[in-house]
Amino acid sequence: MKVRIDTDKCQGHSRCYSLVPEFFSVDDYGTSSVAGDGTVPDSLLSRVRLAVSNCPEFAIVVVEE
Amino acid sequence: MTMTPEHTAAGTIEAGTIDWTTDYDVLDAEFVANPYPFFDDLRQQCPVPHSNRWGGSWMPTTYADVSAVAHDIGHFSSQEVGVIPTQVDGDDPFPAGLPPISSDPPEHTWARRLLLPWFSHHRVEYYETVTRDLCRRLIQGFVEDGRADAAVDYAQQIPVRIIAQILGVPLGMADDFTGWVRDVLEFAHEKERQARGRDHIVAFFVNALEERRLDPKDDLISELLHTEVEGAPVPDGHVLGIAALTLIAGVDTTWSGIGSALWHLATHAEDRRRLVAEPELMPFAIEELLRAYSPVTMARIVTEDVEFAGCPMHAGDKVLLSFPAANRDPSVFPDADKVIIDRQQNRHVAFGVGIHRCAGSNLARMELRVAVEEWLARIPEFELEEGGEVTWAGGQVRGPRSIPVVF
Numbered sequence: 001m002k003v004r005i006d007t008d009k010c011q012g013h014s015r016c017y018s019l020v021p022e023f024f025s026v027d028d029y030g031t032s033s034v035a036g037d038g039t040v041p042d043s044l045l046s047r048v049r050l051a052v053s054n055c056p057e058f059a060i061v062v063v064e065e
Numbered sequence: 066m067t068m069t070p071e072h073t074a075a076g077t078i079e080a081g082t083i084d085w086t087t088d089y090d091v092l093d094a095e096f097v098a099n100p101y102p103f104f105d106d107l108r109q110q111c112p113v114p115h116s117n118r119w120g121g122s123w124m125p126t127t128y129a130d131v132s133a134v135a136h137d138i139g140h141f142s143s144q145e146v147g148v149i150p151t152q153v154d155g156d157d158p159f160p161a162g163l164p165p166i167s168s169d170p171p172e173h174t175w176a177r178r179l180l181l182p183w184f185s186h187h188r189v190e191y192y193e194t195v196t197r198d199l200c201r202r203l204i205q206g207f208v209e210d211g212r213a214d215a216a217v218d219y220a221q222q223i224p225v226r227i228i229a230q231i232l233g234v235p236l237g238m239a240d241d242f243t244g245w246v247r248d249v250l251e252f253a254h255e256k257e258r259q260a261r262g263r264d265h266i267v268a269f270f271v272n273a274l275e276e277r278r279l280d281p282k283d284d285l286i287s288e289l290l291h292t293e294v295e296g297a298p299v300p301d302g303h304v305l306g307i308a309a310l311t312l313i314a315g316v317d318t319t320w321s322g323i324g325s326a327l328w329h330l331a332t333h334a335e336d337r338r339r340l341v342a343e344p345e346l347m348p349f350a351i352e353e354l355l356r357a358y359s360p361v362t363m364a365r366i367v368t369e370d371v372e373f374a375g376c377p378m379h380a381g382d383k384v385l386l387s388f389p390a391a392n393r394d395p396s397v398f399p400d401a402d403k404v405i406i407d408r409q410q411n412r413h414v415a416f417g418v419g420i421h422r423c424a425g426s427n428l429a430r431m432e433l434r435v436a437v438e439e440w441l442a443r444i445p446e447f448e449l450e451e452g453g454e455v456t457w458a459g460g461q462v463r464g465p466r467s468i469p470v471v472f
Contacts, residue, residue, distance in 0.1 A: 011418070011419060011420060011422040012181070012422055012426075013416065013422055013426065014186065014426070014427060015352075017186070018348060018430075019348075026185075026186060027185075028181065028182040028185040028187065029178060029181045029182070029185075030181055030185075030422075050409060050410070053409075053410045053412065054352075054410060054411055054412055055412065056412050056413065056414050056418050057418065057419075
């Protein structure tokens, strides 16, 4: 699985960071980013999926399932 | 919902006699105490009702419509965000409004960037220790009594003291700040009382600005006074507005969230005991309590005539953004009216959605979580006091104002 943040949509709710701090980062202005090229380690798959389904802005884009 | 032709003065109709699809009253006592059945009925019968009360407004009640209005900043401006209209005689004491909450882009963009770093995860981590110490001291003050008012003695005492530190203003004035903010938000429908609160806030911050200009400290006001935007200092009106907003938006809101959470836990023993037994559920519980008891409703002003969800909205009309209604929409949240303490998928919009997402949401979440954690650590078993009266405030911010509990 590979994801990216649509930074036009991201408004800094930080739900992704709260759920998977190992994978998502948030800068001082609230904009999220993903670790590396966005490829999700197997160990984090279910939690990253949870983050995708909790973003109020639908800002986490699944690039590859 | 029944019809009565006899309604003249706003806010004087008894609950149950109003046709809510054409005449809803956001300050109706029954609605304030439990708005959710009203939202459920409206969603089915008339999902975007209009009412002439309190200056007139539309009130979308579905998640999709609330989110659509919040995202359509072209048609729905933030120039007036008050649920109850502010009545000002003479010059507006906030000439620049309360940026960024009352701003549209491009002003919104730079004003928000000035504020956001003060509420980053990094800063909030620092305030977590301060908040935890404060919560422990408050609990220590009443834990031996076997009873307390969870709203007055606890929830109400927490956010104001953290905000005071961020603003760099005296903690000893916490009760004054609380009173002023209540005047402005909770008593917005009482013109003189709202003006009194507003005048106190303006006078306080005008003075604080002068002090910081001469003697800068490590606080938000000092930084704003010494920051430039595109080569020019931030205008004083904006500094005043941003500082006042931080106080007004950072006190009543979070305190209401903490109060509602404790009210829920006092009245739902199974959820309380599960949370005590399984503290790892806390992050999910906090989001669920935020969803189920979202405190804040905002407003927008229609910029040009537009048909929205089949409704003919006109330029200048007010539209309420009822995040509490959106978050109870059963088409988005299964069992929307049930608090599911470990709800996994929870795309709630308690902090708004779109470019005006609450700038202080990281801080509010931390305060809510720490307040609940510390309470449950010392007082795992508690319930409403028999004969005690739980009271609620509503309008812009909904939450309990008194929660007598025994333990």
